[in-house]
Amino acid sequence: MTGPRAAGQPRPVNGQRGFSVVEVLLSVGILTLLGLAAAGVIGGLSRAAQGGYASARGANDVDRELAALRDEAATAFAVFVPGGAAAEVDFYSKTDAGRDVFWRYTFDASAHTLRRSDYDPGGPSGVRDPVTGAIDARATYPPLQAASFSARVLEANELGSSRNRYGPVSGALIGSGARALPVSFDNGQARLPDLYGGNVIVQIELRGAGPARTLHLLSGALPTGFTFHALPVAHGVVYRIDQTHRFWFGLAQVSHSWIDGHVDVSYDRWRTRTAWCDFNIYGGAHGIDPHGPQANYNPDDYNESFAGLLAQTQADPACGPSPPGPAAPNRTAPFTPPPPIVDSPPPCFTSPPPGEAPCWPPSAPPDWTPSPLPSFTPPRIWCLTHPRSGACRNGF
């Protein structure tokens, strides 16, 4: 359909005429349909992408939280669930200064959040000052949005049971011979019935924006090494060998450690207890080894994880004046003793002042310098809090 042409307007040649109304309407309709379809597709993809992004972001948050839990378990002496409370998982460790450190992750089912908090048993909960150790009850850690959370304890002898999500695999490999070996603590403060390490596993199930995640936590400092504490005289910690591959004794040097005092440990949740008595460990460049009367002693016979066990050879209450040390293994070839140990105990170890046995008391003023100055340098951690001490001026 075409309208009347104006007079004098040139007649369009064939192929050059404009579109008719019908053609225009038809094409507009088709384009509109195509546009709507394209918009629908793009909108759907956009929504899916946004959902995917949100899910990924939530999954990342959960992933970070799980990574934090895993790392914290690796440095904790114990991961435990107090009172069987499924909505909480707790950690226990100890600072180099000998201070107990507790922290936990608590799930709030009404707010759908999982939040970390530091606490002292029976005391406040909040955020701990890393220097003073005081808890700020007004401070909080940022929460993680979580749809659900649960924690349950799995003893090593339960790993094949239906309580373990992975029981059909772990149980088939382990069999029925796995033993639960709990390790409890007692330093006068942290003696809680549910607080024990060893080879116990805490199974965490956490659901954030994405699918549920399952995590098995194993305390890192205890199961494969040895940990013991004593207050107020000394404490020592042997971290897991495959993690740090060295000793860290809080009050000793790399090459000499003095474990002094009465240390109680339990391997059966306090049904029985073991007492640990005084002993010395000396070492040289090859590592720590006992400097005892063993004529046939070879440091290679005792790896680092044995050092703690040397103390155990003295059972309560018959702690003698000198440690017996380990029995020398049977060896056909004579052993050449290691080079003489040049280190000697610092004065404060050989004659500790009354009530102040540690060489490097954590409560000392920042500029405190022992006199006479020991030939041993203090632990780095001590120098961080005592930067003006004369013992810390040589790069420590």
Added chain:
Amino acid sequence: MIRECERGFTLLETLAAVTITGIAVLGVAGAVAASLYGSARSETKLLLADDASNVLTDLRAASAYDPAMLASMDGRRVSARLALPGSGGPRIVEVTAGVARQAPAGEYLATVTATAADGTSVTQRVTLAAEAPAPGSRVP
């Protein structure tokens, strides 16, 4: 007379333009879909890594104090289909785990492979060793 620069698009030009636009839209859609698939796949891999890691943690807990336990696992290889918590329903995972003796003596290599229903799999390995005598035991 309509000048050359004022004439409309020809049908061929229009079809070419529509085709090019369509290809571009399809390309964008494909990229978005690939991204979504990749995201889902990486999430699956995360979950599978959790699964493998958890089984290895179990093995370490059971054997860290116990050389006899390690020796008893030597050469064993087990496989099980697990229904684990997922997004909506259970997440089916095939988990295969094995332990084999390796040098030096006293060390064992544990290998765990977790495979999702879509064939995505993750393998993790760790060396197991009786890293310390059992708590409470005496030095011989």
